[in-house]
Amino acid sequence: MNDISEAFSTALHLLISLDADLIEIVGLSLQVSLSAVVIAVVIGLPLGAALALFKFPGRGAVTIVINALMGLPPVVVGLVVYLILSRSGPLGVLGLLFTPTAMIIAQALLITPIIAALTRQVVADLWVEYAEQMRSLGSGRLRAMPTLLYDARFTLVTAVLAGFGRASAEVGAVMIVGGNIDHVTRVMTTAIALEVSKGDLALALGLGIVLIGLSVSINAATYSVKQRAEAVWT
Amino acid sequence: MTHTTPISTHNVPANDVMPEKTSTPSQSSKILPLRVESLSFTAKGEHLLQDVSFELSAGPRTVIMGPNGAGKSLLLRLCHGLLEPTSGSVRWMGGKAREATMSQAMVFQRPVLLRRTVAQNVDYGLKLHDVPRADRPQIIQDVLNRTGLARFAEKPARLLSGGEQQKLALARAWALKPDVLFLDEPTASLDPAAAHAIEAIVQTMHDEGTRIIMTTHDIAQAKRLADEVIFVHKGRVLEKTPAEHFFDTPECGEAAAFLRGELRW
Amino acid sequence: MLKLKTIIAAAIGLLMTFQAHASDKFITVASTTSTANSGLFDAILPKFEKETGIQVRVVAVGTGKAIRLARSGDADVLFVHHKPSEEKFVADGFGIERFDVMYNDFLLVGPKSDPAGIKGSSKATDALQKIAKNSSLFASRGDDSGTNKKERALWKAASLDPKSASGGWYRETGSGMGATLNVASGMNAYAMTDRATWLKFKNKGDLTILTEGDPALFNQYGIILVNEAKHPHVKSALGQQFVDWIISDAGQTLINDYKIKGKQAFFANAQPGS
Numbered sequence: 001m002n003d004i005s006e007a008f009s010t011a012l013h014l015l016i017s018l019d020a021d022l023i024e025i026v027g028l029s030l031q032v033s034l035s036a037v038v039i040a041v042v043i044g045l046p047l048g049a050a051l052a053l054f055k056f057p058g059r060g061a062v063t064i065v066i067n068a069l070m071g072l073p074p075v076v077v078g079l080v081v082y083l084i085l086s087r088s089g090p091l092g093v094l095g096l097l098f099t100p101t102a103m104i105i106a107q108a109l110l111i112t113p114i115i116a117a118l119t120r121q122v123v124a125d126l127w128v129e130y131a132e133q134m135r136s137l138g139s140g141r142l143r144a145m146p147t148l149l150y151d152a153r154f155t156l157v158t159a160v161l162a163g164f165g166r167a168s169a170e171v172g173a174v175m176i177v178g179g180n181i182d183h184v185t186r187v188m189t190t191a192i193a194l195e196v197s198k199g200d201l202a203l204a205l206g207l208g209i210v211l212i213g214l215s216v217s218i219n220a221a222t223y224s225v226k227q228r229a230e231a232v233w234t
Numbered sequence: 235m236t237h238t239t240p241i242s243t244h245n246v247p248a249n250d251v252m253p254e255k256t257s258t259p260s261q262s263s264k265i266l267p268l269r270v271e272s273l274s275f276t277a278k279g280e281h282l283l284q285d286v287s288f289e290l291s292a293g294p295r296t297v298i299m300g301p302n303g304a305g306k307s308l309l310l311r312l313c314h315g316l317l318e319p320t321s322g323s324v325r326w327m328g329g330k331a332r333e334a335t336m337s338q339a340m341v342f343q344r345p346v347l348l349r350r351t352v353a354q355n356v357d358y359g360l361k362l363h364d365v366p367r368a369d370r371p372q373i374i375q376d377v378l379n380r381t382g383l384a385r386f387a388e389k390p391a392r393l394l395s396g397g398e399q400q401k402l403a404l405a406r407a408w409a410l411k412p413d414v415l416f417l418d419e420p421t422a423s424l425d426p427a428a429a430h431a432i433e434a435i436v437q438t439m440h441d442e443g444t445r446i447i448m449t450t451h452d453i454a455q456a457k458r459l460a461d462e463v464i465f466v467h468k469g470r471v472l473e474k475t476p477a478e479h480f481f482d483t484p485e486c487g488e489a490a491a492f493l494r495g496e497l498r499w
Numbered sequence: 500m501l502k503l504k505t506i507i508a509a510a511i512g513l514l515m516t517f518q519a520h521a522s523d524k525f526i527t528v529a530s531t532t533s534t535a536n537s538g539l540f541d542a543i544l545p546k547f548e549k550e551t552g553i554q555v556r557v558v559a560v561g562t563g564k565a566i567r568l569a570r571s572g573d574a575d576v577l578f579v580h581h582k583p584s585e586e587k588f589v590a591d592g593f594g595i596e597r598f599d600v601m602y603n604d605f606l607l608v609g610p611k612s613d614p615a616g617i618k619g620s621s622k623a624t625d626a627l628q629k630i631a632k633n634s635s636l637f638a639s640r641g642d643d644s645g646t647n648k649k650e651r652a653l654w655k656a657a658s659l660d661p662k663s664a665s666g667g668w669y670r671e672t673g674s675g676m677g678a679t680l681n682v683a684s685g686m687n688a689y690a691m692t693d694r695a696t697w698l699k700f701k702n703k704g705d706l707t708i709l710t711e712g713d714p715a716l717f718n719q720y721g722i723i724l725v726n727e728a729k730h731p732h733v734k735s736a737l738g739q740q741f742v743d744w745i746i747s748d749a750g751q752t753l754i755n756d757y758k759i760k761g762k763q764a765f766f767a768n769a770q771p772g773s
Binding site for chain 1: 527532536540554556557559560570571573676677678680684700701703
Binding site: 129130132133134135136137138139143147150151153232233234 | 316336350359392410
């Protein structure tokens with residue numbers, strides 16, 4: 001109980017004093033996770049839409065795999081990316097290990113299946129509703145992709161938020177490929193893990209509260225914007 | 235397909251007054267006549283449409299009638315190309331396949347509109363038909379004016395009432411200047427005033443040369459709009475006759491029962 | 500569609516900002532969690548960076564993992580505390596030369612109630628034998644780290660095989676020192692830890708130091724520059740600067756001056772010109 005109340009006051013103190021280290025860590029966390037989300041969206045939206053619209057042999061298997069990949073353990077992703085980016089690995093020459101770029105790559109791999117799988121479901125449902133009319137107007141499946149994605153934009157925002165949530169909450173991947181290097185690759189979750197390992201549970205929890213607060217703020221902002229837009233664009 | 239000629243300017247009322255029933259033949263059609271031969275459609279072992287054959291040439295407004303589940307909507311979709319027949323053929327004798335597809339349009343019982351503005355929904359169809367960007371605004375404006383939707387141009391389409399949404403679906407089809415317009419129970423979900431407005435637009439389109447092929451279960455509506463009737467029952471076409479003849483003296487007993495309101499399915 | 504292009508441009512911009520850092524002068528040092536958690540690096544590295552302009556990026560993992568990192572060429576310098584492994588590293592050709600840097604000691608900590616009665620043992624092996632005899636809970640790191648290897652060596656020296664009791668009274672956490680101490684604190688178990696981590700640890704709970712001072716608990720740290728012959732991309736020049744600095748008077752003094760709660764944490768013992 002003591003730890004928890006101390007945690008809240010720690011969190012408050014960090015925020016009010018605009019602790020420089022905290023700002024740096026939060027900034028990096030946002031940069032890494034948002035970049036990962038952007039990559040995941042660029043790959044995942046068309047991938048999900050294509051999977052929903054085009055029939056091909058093995059489509060069921062691909063769908064099952066992508067759905068299963070939503071549950072990829074972050075530490076496994078981190079390990080795989082580490083082995084690839086290690087100097088002794090196939091892409092070692094790029095020198096990306098222990099950089100934020102490596103963290104972005106790992107997180108993008110982690111959340112692309114989420115975005116693709118959710119997009120697939122949304123677009124498939126929408127196609128059921130729209131297919132006849134769109135085909136009547138002359139749209140083939142390929143041309144339908146951007147149309148359906150845009151029409152489903154509100155639901156897709158929720159999918160994107162789910163991806164962002166997963167990325168900003170994970171520690172396994174960024175710890176391994178980033179190395180939790182002070183001022184270079186230390187993000188909120190790895191900082192929390194570090195404080196736990198130092199036994200400073202109050203500070204760890206305080207940082208956790210800040211992280212949750214950040215997530216709540218982002219979701220709240222998105223929600224209110226989405227609500228207003230959805231009322232207009234039912 | 236280029237659209238250099240503007241929508242023909244008949245003296246057509248822009249409000250909802252019903253013009254007299256006329257039957258001006260389609261002016262110029264590139265793809266008609268439509269020849270349907272031995273058309274059959276089977277799904278899950280059920281013969282939903284069996285051995286249907288007829289020919290539709292340019293001119294009259296065709297209304298396909300029949301009880302629920304007779305196969306009217308199915309027939310429409312097969313003609314329009316949304317479904318592939320199990321056997322038999324649907325052929326547009328006047329033109330090649332791609333041209334045929336692009337010269338038709340269809341309006342469904344419930345309008346399917348995108349989450350965009352009214353004008354953007356019309357624009358969507360024009361874009362798909364490769365209408366040059368410069369020409370589109372004028373076409374959209376014309377067609378919205380003529381369907382009484384001009385004041386809603388920038389409004390989100392899905393905020394419109396049911397009747398207005400269906401008008402928009404028609405406007406979207408109209409903008410494409412189709413040779414043939416299929417309508418599947420277009421007013422079944424609408425109140426009488428809205429239905430009336432839809433019928434007026436359909437009538438106008440017919441007057442300007444679009445070949446109308448429509449299904450309905452509303453006998454009164456069919457009497458208002460049909461020049462010829464195709465009667466479908468349990469997957470077979472039992473009659474294809476001019477309208478007056480059908481409503482006064484139908485050839486088959488099922489049609490007679492249907493007109494009396496006795497045949498539900 | 501315009502929005503999509505803007506997003507892609509922003510994403511590339513974000514990634515570019517990271518690549519800018521890549522051109523800064525820096526070296527990667529693979530070290531251990533115990534060293535990092537002690538706060539030593541936070542205290543002395545800024546001085547090196549200020550002097551030389553070289554940023555020292557410390558990746559703190561278990562000794563075993565740190566050595567593997569260095570072997571793979573993912574680090575420029577290795578700074579751990581298990582001499583046999585370090586010497587093997589050099590013998591295998593992955594390191595140029597090993598230098599002593601500093602030492603401190605390990606402690607046996609446990610609940611104040613001390614059920615196994617190890618308090619005041621002069622020999623660590625005596626204490627371990629009492630723990631085993633009493634089947635008292637013991638939290639081991641079990642992660643192939645320097646600390647862990649030292650611990651296993653001590654059990655062996657005491658002619659004991661605690662692994663046979665793994666899952667019973669011998670609990671292997673497979674984690675770093677801090678995480679293991681958290682576990683020990685949570686279940687009131689005995690554990691072996693380095694002094695620096697212990698001094699800094701904030702979740703001691705009911706645990707206290709019960710055995711210390713045995714020379715067998717001596718903990719030596721060594722530093723090695725990774726061999727560029729094995730990994731041509733290694734930053735040898737910059738790495739050598741760091742190694743030289745650590746064993747120089749300047750570095751050694753800073754190490755000695757580092758205190759945790761007023762107590763000296765590490766004792767510098769580099770041999771000049773070895």
